[in-house]
Amino acid sequence: MKSTSQFLRQLGFTGPGVLVNEHQARANIRSMAEKARRAGVTFRPHFKTHQSADVGQWFAQEGVTAITVSSVSMAEYFACHGWRDITIAFLLNPLQWPRIESLAHKLAEQGGQLGLTVDSPAAAATLAERPELPLRVWLKIDTGYGRTGVPWQNGVTMQEIVEALGPHPLTGLLTHSGDSYQASSLADLNSIWILTRQRLETVSQNLGGEKQLSLSVGDxxxxxxxxxxxxxxxxxxxxxVFFDLMQWSQGVCQTQELAAAAVCPVVGLYPERGHMVVHGGAVHLSRESLVGEKGKTVFGYLGTLSRRDDGSVSQQVLTDFPVVSLSQEHGTVEISAQNQTIFESFEIGDLVVVWPVHSCLTCDLSSEYISEQGNVLTKK
Amino acid sequence: MKSTSQFLRQLGFTGPGVLVNEHQARANIRSMAEKARRAGVTFRPHFKTHQSADVGQWFAQEGVTAITVSSVSMAEYFACHGWRDITIAFLLNPLQWPRIESLAHKLAEQGGQLGLTVDSPAAAATLAERPELPLRVWLKIDTGYGRTGVPWQNGVTMQEIVEALGPHPLTGLLTHSGDSYQASSLADLNSIWILTRQRLETVSQNLGGEKQLSLSVGDxxxxxxxxxxxxxxxxxxxxxVFFDLMQWSQGVCQTQELAAAAVCPVVGLYPERGHMVVHGGAVHLSRESLVGEKGKTVFGYLGTLSRRDDGSVSQQVLTDFPVVSLSQEHGTVEISAQNQTIFESFEIGDLVVVWPVHSCLTCDLSSEYISEQGNVLTKK
Structure with a gap:
């Protein structure tokens, strides 16, 4: 624990923040980019997890030129940082047309293109009102997750949407199989993958006819x-790119693949009730939770970090040290009786690492990151 | 619903945001300020809920000169906006001493003072190393909530802390009875209030002796x-200042007293499963939840807003329209079968109001507010 604290202090942390393991994040990016190349599919990573121009450059260095975002403001941010091929994989909000039009023109002028997502004739009709606008249009399909998208069996609505689009051709079908986040085995994931693909193919055949529609999936x-x-x-x-405890507890990633951690100063020690309080609350970690041992709600686990000889970082997840409650700025870490010796090694002013349950939300709450090399990474 | 949407569009909303009912927030502030005056107690409101220089001015106009914050960065922000008497009601993090020292000097030069909070001899000892620093020191007492603070019965540790403080006198005892947020009746709140006061008085008599220690409470x-x-x-x-559904469901406040609401555009309508999807996810509302009807997890309720003739806003909470699931940017509102007629009146591009479960977290996630007068309110 002491060595983790020293490691974090050397990087310049003094208050709550987010550490990004650049070496590991780059490895995660490289691995996914290579997999996409092997399969011959376009790799259009979703940038909502990191929302960072600097992290974006690591993708660019692996050959990525096309990206996904989940809001107009995120698209504007990455357009400002040189990205020209951007899909907003979030349903079109017609109230934002002035900003969307401006962005579409800007990207087109630079030889790029903006992609939008629709799942209703009403939204599609607002595209038809802008016949000249350079856009790619994706039809959101619900292949079973049940959040957004036209249900894959509902050909009637799909036809209405295609007609409502007027002069804009459909680029393809886009889906998000968010049910994969609840899968408990590789077999489950395999079933979701196959079903998603099959359903998109069925829709494509019914809707596209001769024309080949692109199929875009992402989880x-x-x-x-x-x-x-x-x-x-x-x-x-x-x-x-960062993974998190949700992916880790689901068996999707290994401990070493985790690449973003919350850094929290220890501000209170209460051995009489087995609690340590850190400056790391709901405004740092988010209130995303997982179910830990004995059905306990867990908002994160402490970890250890240490530098290897080659400069990379060795990591551990300590499930014996769960964050069991959060308020706005406070996080309470439970330390069981059998770990009292470790407890006694903590001091006020130490820094600890908390692995977040959902890195997208923890990262969203931070205004910047610090890498294991001590570099400050700017973000939206 | 249509009139709520029109009302919000007239104010300039086009995407997710936060509406602050200035008229009502000012009334909430006035009412608390008057109550404090009647009781002859200092009103040192906690600014972590709004974190806004503009909202801060509404307090100043009610005679408030002393404030509470929950982090050094929040203290720095409000010091930049003219506040000179600031207590950081969060345990001292010794790693932040350089910033704290600078802030303490700045406030003292302006005739103000910085208040710090400690609950350990270790933290107190770092104060003793700065004997000349102009500070007020509060001892955090745990009167039963069990989050931070020296347990009220633990006189030994308190004495150690007072000794460790060296030349710094103790200003007073500070506590937060957070268990009041779980109280189910006025009688419960009354018991908590009385017990808190009694326990602080006991500590004060044991610790302060002849010297009168200030007692500071806040929930x-x-x-x-x-x-x-x-x-x-x-x-x-x-x-x-804003209240929220947590306070409302607890019976602490009335519907009309709610003064901050999330504004969300409608992006998806799924009558076949009784769902409406809005652009308002965990990064807008936070994942704070309450238990709704039939034990359902609820992340907010839709509401209505309409302008009265005098310019003030009439408000409703619609418990028939709960936000039942959240992802990063999406919020799913459940609309039961008996409300199908209302459902049919919604359109893509409408704006809806979602009353947040915990306004502190929802407001923290927003970069600014818009008032019911259409004014943009800056925040940290």
């Missing part, structure tokens, strides 16, 4: 776990 | 509900 559990990603044209995973 | 449920706040020297409520 980290499937994209990371399925060996052969062929059969679709595009993958859009995002979380894999 | 919205008690400060709002207890009629007579005398018997302590200072109150530090924060949430009352």
């Amino acid at each position: 980290t559990p499937c994209c990371h776990s399925i060996e052969d990603l062929s059969g679709v044209q595009e993958i859009r995973p995002g979380n894999f | 919205t449920p008690c400060c709002h509900s207890i009629e007579d706040l005398s018997g302590v020297q200072e109150i530090r409520p924060g949430n009352f």
